Amino acid sequence: xxxxxxxxxxxxxxxxxxxxxxxxxxxxxxxxxxxxxxxxxxxxxxxxxxxxxxxxxxxxxxxxxxxxxxxxxxxxxxxxxxxxxxxxxxxxxxxxxxxxxxxxxxxxxxxxxxxxxxxxxxxxxxxxxxxxxxxxxxxxxxxx
Numbered sequence: 001x002x003x004x005x006x007x008x009x010x011x012x013x014x015x016x017x018x019x020x021x022x023x024x025x026x027x028x029x030x031x032x033x034x035x036x037x038x039x040x041x042x043x044x045x046x047x048x049x050x051x052x053x054x055x056x057x058x059x060x061x062x063x064x065x066x067x068x069x070x071x072x073x074x075x076x077x078x079x080x081x082x083x084x085x086x087x088x089x090x091x092x093x094x095x096x097x098x099x100x101x102x103x104x105x106x107x108x109x110x111x112x113x114x115x116x117x118x119x120x121x122x123x124x125x126x127x128x129x130x131x132x133x134x135x136x137x138x139x140x141x142x143x144x
Contacts, residue, residue: 002029051136058088059140076100089122089135 001094066074075092082090090102097107108120117138123131 052138054136055136059138062140071100078102089137108135108137115139 011130062074062077065077069076076134078090078092078101082101084103086103089104091099091104091107092101093099093107104122108122110120111118117136120134120135120137122135123133
């Protein structure tokens with residue numbers, strides 16, 4: 001019976017119906033993977049655009065604060081926004097790089113010498129969340 005069973009299994013594997021079914025399944029898997037990749041890329045692009053737009057709006061708001069209140073007003077605005085439990089990350093420095101306000105203790109090393117900004121890693125410091133996170137920075141020249 002075992003020889004008969006192996007022979008019938010071999011016949012099934014070599015049949016046209018099995019090969020066609022396997023080919024259709026492989027095509028479906030490839031198509032599904034392609035759709036998933038396309039959706040991921042589309043979603044990633046939309047979310048990235050939204051993040052950049054939000055950061056630009058925030059920079060414009062801080063620029064208006066600087067125009068109205070000078071360096072003191074801008075420093076206070078950053079201090080208020082940079083509360084530890086808040087979602088935003090801020091670093092306001094003077095022309096020499098000395099920190100004036102913000103919840104980042106320094107300019108992230110990934111951004112040093114990068115005038116266009118970029119992605120950087122950070123941790124929340126003393127909070128219960130000890131994981132490393134990713135942040136996005138854009139430069140905001142605020143005071144002429």
